[in-house]
Amino acid sequence: MSDTDLAVAGAGRRARGGGGSARRAERTAVSLETAKFIQRNIPNFEILNEEALQIIEWNAETVLEEIGVNFVENPEALKRWKDAGADVQGERVRIPRGLARKLCATAPREFTQHARNPERNVQVGGRNLVLAPVYGPPFVRDMEGGRRYATIADFQNFVKLGYMSKWLHHSGGTVCEPTDVAVNKRHLDMLHAHMVLSDKPYMGSVTEPSRAADSVEMSKILFGSDFVDQNTVMTSLININSPLTFDGIMMGALEVYAKANQAAIISPFIVGGAMAPVTVAGTLTQVLAEVLAGVAYSQLIRAGAPVIFGAFVTSIDMNSGAPTFGTPEAAHITYGAGQLARRLGLPYRSGGSFCGSKLPDAQAAYETANSLNMALLAGVNFMLHACGWLEGGLVSSYEKFVMDADQLGTLHHLAQGVFMDQNGQGMDAIREVGPGGHYLGCAHTQANFKSAFWRSDLLDYKPFETWAEEGSRDTMQLANERVKKQLNDYQQPALDEGIREALNEYVAKKKASMPDAFI
């Protein structure tokens, strides 16, 4: 089904229905175009040589064998590790050299995450890059309203903006924390929004094993029970409590997902100098040790369960203790971890629209562009936080969401590499134009100009005078207007009414079954 078909079908089911909305859907259908996940045709940037990689791999195994990792409040996990051959003392698990890597070998090199619209399926791993939005901020910010606690209405808006974004392949997970909904119920509303307001792939809840189970149940309603049993329809974020600690709640969620053959990102969460050594090689060693242990554990739950080698790493301002973003040290780690992931044969998650700025200003953009560029060249396969991140992850920014989402277009074009066919070589054009000529009118330019250059849908390319006449708007103002336009143009993708009702019923029933809790 084409994008236009979908939009028209969706519009047809809307309450206000009728010819007007169908025509409107046709007019706006072009903005629903979603680019396919990125398939790289460029090399990765390999910052570490073979010797450095071998040292880090050796050291990581030393960490697992001699220091070990803690599996906290999780007796079952300790038993599994013991049975697998680890040395278990209290909650400390020491893993003999080579065991974790051997266990990791059953994890797939790549996998398909299915979307309810099959055109939006993504292939995670290999030379691909899948882009998903910001995850986790308790606050939102926009130009008029400033910074405030996020609500479920904000959450729904960000899902809509993600759905409208041409360059975003994935709807993500906690695009912001809907703080006006009880903690023990908000996962239901969040999943419902992703399932109903978008048709892109999404993430499941990880804040309680029972909430992971809800995520699987709701997915079975959306996709059908058999389909979910046989296919991966969620990729969820399992953070490691660095250094070297695997807490019971996160592992409980991982267990639910691995058993259901749903994907998990096994991800150290590291502010360098605080949760890992202050040096790049030391951090990479710890990251590798943690991922080896986490992925091995996922395979102890179910051999073959899809997982991603995650690395959330940033540096720290040693003056204030604030995490810092877009820094050279974060780039070193991101490049190096990519090499380690490829040698392990696992898909790799890192990078994002990281910044420490309080506003979507130049600082935010420098830091974000540094991060996005390095992530592409580092061989990242799954980029969470690819747009919308502000203030060290405390804030989901409306304006920055669309600003970053626009920049993601550059990654798509960069990844295409250089076309070397006859048309790409352009010798006919050089012959036609010759010394002192002009290419704008030549046949080769006319034949290629539509696709030759990436073009921003947001940034200002106007002459100075026009720009000044139109109000001398900066990027934040342009983005603010784009946010409003996209939310105004948004139309829900088609969804079977029976499924919609079943999802509504599941959420309502679950919510009614328990009192509100705010932890």
Next chain:
Amino acid sequence: MSDTDLAVAGAGRRARGGGGSARRAERTAVSLETAKFIQRNIPNFEILNEEALQIIEWNAETVLEEIGVNFVENPEALKRWKDAGADVQGERVRIPRGLARKLCATAPREFTQHARNPERNVQVGGRNLVLAPVYGPPFVRDMEGGRRYATIADFQNFVKLGYMSKWLHHSGGTVCEPTDVAVNKRHLDMLHAHMVLSDKPYMGSVTEPSRAADSVEMSKILFGSDFVDQNTVMTSLININSPLTFDGIMMGALEVYAKANQAAIISPFIVGGAMAPVTVAGTLTQVLAEVLAGVAYSQLIRAGAPVIFGAFVTSIDMNSGAPTFGTPEAAHITYGAGQLARRLGLPYRSGGSFCGSKLPDAQAAYETANSLNMALLAGVNFMLHACGWLEGGLVSSYEKFVMDADQLGTLHHLAQGVFMDQNGQGMDAIREVGPGGHYLGCAHTQANFKSAFWRSDLLDYKPFETWAEEGSRDTMQLANERVKKQLNDYQQPALDEGIREALNEYVAKKKASMPDAFI
């Protein structure tokens, strides 16, 4: 002589002199620290494979042989080419396959450009990267004054800001066009400012052969005549009039510099789709053909004259015809041209703080960061426009100058690569801290924290509440304050009074010798 010595010596010669200014010089001496040019310890990013490189090299020779290049209004050049074995018809020079490359072989792989302060000497070529500021804008912009024609006072301010910048190795050339000085005299004031207000290396004038000759003469006053005869003390920008055209004025300036053994950047100036084919491979072919012809010509003037393979390339917005910056296509060309330059054995100039934005906002920073990152990984050896560029090069921005200059610090740290010694591996730290611990207080962190992470001198790392209390400043406001502080703190580097007087005299005499001209 150390930085502190220099600052104190300089202060001692100031008119107001005395103990107060010497003490002030000591206090501010720290801000005069200039990083050494970047010496890369990371690989280059090689986007083209061997086959692609060979195709482009073959095609470039085909262009030179079959289409040829024009040397305009320059009968001497035509004669030189004919004597060298080219086929000359009118102003068209067709160069037999292999001849230009053979002539290029006498150009040095790298060279030293001397500064009047030997600590500021730069080594151009090899694995090094030298950073120089924006070049050429007729306008300036600052937060209070907005956009206006540049004056000699602005020019002097930008030279001072460049001198104060830790991460800038080079004082540059036309940091803005001093439009309040006659066109035929402004080169004198510009050179005087670089020579007196800074002790970093600088560029010479190229707008007339006679102005290039003035640049050599003034350099002889500054460095001594013998020194200039034997050493390279200027690197100047010789643009090629793409496509495939070498005009008499630029070539006249090149001739002056090559004869004097002074360095020139031989640089196609290309807006893709206008001055070169709309495809990346086609543009690279033309760039290579143009540089081969230009560098070969420099070696016909004087074998062994230092030159740089230049590539100023940007894309175009096919809707409006405006040049666009920080785009994927510009990155492809920058990466590819670096490979071609290395295969030719020449230093490589490309990259810069390019952007199309009218303001130093998020657009400016995205585009600039895209460009700076690609330039580092592309193996650029000399980066003109490394800071301060705004509005497609029409504007030198005060605020963006210091914003970009701060970001140049990230390139220095990125280029260091990953330290793999025992300290870098950090195994002692991982052992000391263990699962669930915290690294902030551990011995390894304490020993390394000062140098472990790059830290911006400009960007905001404060907690939200502090930032809000201090006025919720964005990056432009922070930069505006930094500009004022740097101009206020600025003190002239020491200069022999006899040299200063001789420079003053040369400028005064030259100016008096001709009427003002405004073309």
